[in-house]
Amino acid sequence: MAESTIEQHTLAGWDKPDLDLSAADWHSSSKGRGDVQIAFVEGFIAMRNGGSPQNPSLIFTPAEWGAFVLGAREGEFDLT
Template sequence: MATSTQHGPVGGTKPELDLSGADWQPGGRGADDVQIAFVEGFIAMRSASSPGTPSLIFNPAEWRAFVLNARNGAFDLT
């Protein structure tokens, strides 16, 4: 089974998930920046342009916090 290096959104380690058969989906409307996949109760996020790089792995509570903060502009760089 192929696994990838995985890290939590704040550097914590997560279980090594087999992402080789993951159903990767675009992370936003028309945006090709990130892809997400739901695997074994976790949410994996990777770079769409560099899919071989490490994936971020979120548990459901972390994912909810990330999405809510993104919607509220917490990560806007402009």
Template sequence: MAESIIDQRLAGGPRPELDLTRAEWQSTSRGVGGDVQVAFVEGYVAMRNGRSPEVPALIFTPAEWRGFVLGAREGEFDLT
């Protein structure tokens, strides 16, 4: 199933309807399909699992994305 216009209602409240059908997804790994992919669409950042692109993407505002990236860099999401 191809991604289409998705109304995201995830952590942080309602998200705008974004047309992701023409999004230019960037992979974070060099493997086939990658694991995490991001796209910059209409002033937002969309993130999805590259191995399951049919699953709806997470949508971040620029401030949320910055917080996520800084947290990841600091190990906030590490399991150990």
């Protein structure tokens, strides 16, 4: 088998810890398909798909979360 030439690099500015989310208190936006869940863990905000909780979660700093929430409130992510 050929040796892999793929290198893994740390992303610039990626200073988020590897959080243990196993005991996180997840909050749901709704109940149903495509349910988005968030948890506040060790000063960070984790977001996951409640329909597939085994998949990786997105981790936000408070500043990133604030910018996301503000953008959502202002319709930045509306698809219409």
